[in-house]
Amino acid sequence: MHAIQYVLVTFAFFAALGVFIRFRKGGMRLFHLGMWWMLWAGVVVVALLPDTTSLVARWLGVTRGADTALYFAMVLAFYLLFRTFGKIEDLDRQLTRVVRANALEKLENQLEAEKKVPPA
Amino acid sequence: MGKRIIVIPAYNEERTIAEVVRDAREVATRVIVVDDGSRDRTSALAKEAGALVVRHAVNRGVGAALGTGIKAAVMMDADVVVTMDADAQHRAVDAGKVFDRVEKGDVELVIGSRLKKGDEDGNMPPHRILFNTIGNLLTYFLFGIWVTDSQSGLRGLSRTAASSIELRTNGMESLSEFIKEIKDKHWRYDEVPIKAIYTDYSMSKGQNFFVGVKVAIKLIFRRFFG
Numbered sequence: 001m002h003a004i005q006y007v008l009v010t011f012a013f014f015a016a017l018g019v020f021i022r023f024r025k026g027g028m029r030l031f032h033l034g035m036w037w038m039l040w041a042g043v044v045v046v047a048l049l050p051d052t053t054s055l056v057a058r059w060l061g062v063t064r065g066a067d068t069a070l071y072f073a074m075v076l077a078f079y080l081l082f083r084t085f086g087k088i089e090d091l092d093r094q095l096t097r098v099v100r101a102n103a104l105e106k107l108e109n110q111l112e113a114e115k116k117v118p119p120a
Numbered sequence: 121m122g123k124r125i126i127v128i129p130a131y132n133e134e135r136t137i138a139e140v141v142r143d144a145r146e147v148a149t150r151v152i153v154v155d156d157g158s159r160d161r162t163s164a165l166a167k168e169a170g171a172l173v174v175r176h177a178v179n180r181g182v183g184a185a186l187g188t189g190i191k192a193a194v195m196m197d198a199d200v201v202v203t204m205d206a207d208a209q210h211r212a213v214d215a216g217k218v219f220d221r222v223e224k225g226d227v228e229l230v231i232g233s234r235l236k237k238g239d240e241d242g243n244m245p246p247h248r249i250l251f252n253t254i255g256n257l258l259t260y261f262l263f264g265i266w267v268t269d270s271q272s273g274l275r276g277l278s279r280t281a282a283s284s285i286e287l288r289t290n291g292m293e294s295l296s297e298f299i300k301e302i303k304d305k306h307w308r309y310d311e312v313p314i315k316a317i318y319t320d321y322s323m324s325k326g327q328n329f330f331v332g333v334k335v336a337i338k339l340i341f342r343r344f345f346g
Contacts, residue, residue: 035344085341096184096290100191103154103174107192110172 001048008047008075012040015079027090043075122199124148124219127189128171129182130206134160135321140208141169147216148202152192154185162206182273183294187287194282199223201282205273207321214314218276221312228281228307229298231267232274232314245318251332258336259296263303267311271295274314281307293335 019036022028028036046053126148130137137153144151153166157179167173174192176185186203193201200222204210214232221230234244235252244252252271259270275298277285285301287294302309 032344089341092290093288095178096180096187099176099178099180100184100188103176103188104191104195107172107174108195111196 005047012043016040125193125198126151127203128153128206129185131156132158132160133206136208138165138169141171143212146212154189156185181290184290202276209316210274222276227310228278229309230276231311233269233311234316235268236311236313259299263300265299293338
């Protein structure tokens with residue numbers, strides 16, 4: 001095995017682990033965990049069996065194999081993009097929960113006050 | 121007839137909110153306006169017109185406002201909750217039809233459809249019909265449920281549906297999330313034909329092509345990657 005294969009497999013392993021931790025904390029559903037794991041399993045397959053890319057390349061009509069640097073950069077960029085997107089979504093949901101809780105608490109107080117005041 | 125509550129999400133709607141609330145009160149026991157962080161007089165005008173106002177401290181989007189409004193309605197023991205747009209495109213008579221349909225008790229969700237054929241002719245502009253059809257196809261592809269108006273803001277929920285609905289998205293994509301709930305929670309549903317009122321104002325407030333693309337991307341991400 002080459003160094004790049006170790007790097008990619010390790011990277012995919014930790015990325016899959018990160019997704020699993022998020023799932024365990026309730027931040028994600030089983031279906032979505034499965035989708036992310038399929039994605040990282042694909043990275044492992046490509047890392048361990050690089051010929052699969054040649055097969056795809058031939059099927060697509062591309063004659064040259066994947067350039068290592070470009071390949072690595074794309075995987076990293078893809079990972080960072082989705083990680084950032086996921087984090088923003090999480091923060092967005094948390095902010096909504098806070099804003100909603102605040103709004104509903106005020107409503108509850110308002111309804112309590114309405115009950116105390118007898119109708120005119 | 122049980123307790124009917126109308127929920128109206130509103131963001132900077134001072135031009136239309138008072139009229140919408142007054143109309144809504146004709147068919148509902150109570151009207152809740154969720155002011156989604158407006159910077160104009162939406163809250164004050166809604167209150168003056170007789171609505172109960174729930175206010176978001178900052179703007180969170182129509183989906184978040186709907187979620188808050190539905191929770192507020194459940195807190196107030198609603199038997200049926202109907203959601204309505206704040207831009208005066210929905211008629212109170214149609215909200216009444218949606219209430220009536222939910223109150224029959226054999227469905228959990230009712231969609232007021234602008235494209236389902238009824239007694240009145242549809243009046244949706246052609247480009248809106250196109251966007252809506254794309255929205256319906258995407259909703260069907262993602263959630264496997266076919267409806268004729270996946271983007272309608274006029275909807276009715278039974279008490280069971282209102283108590284259990286989970287809207288995770290904050291924006292327009294929440295409209296398709298209602299359809300996802302039909303599938304996830306095995307709700308029975310129906311569509312009733314409604315007639316929307318299109319004005320320059322309501323057209324300027326609705327979805328455009330770019331909002332549509334953003335909604336589509338978010339829905340696809342939400343479906344496949346959580």
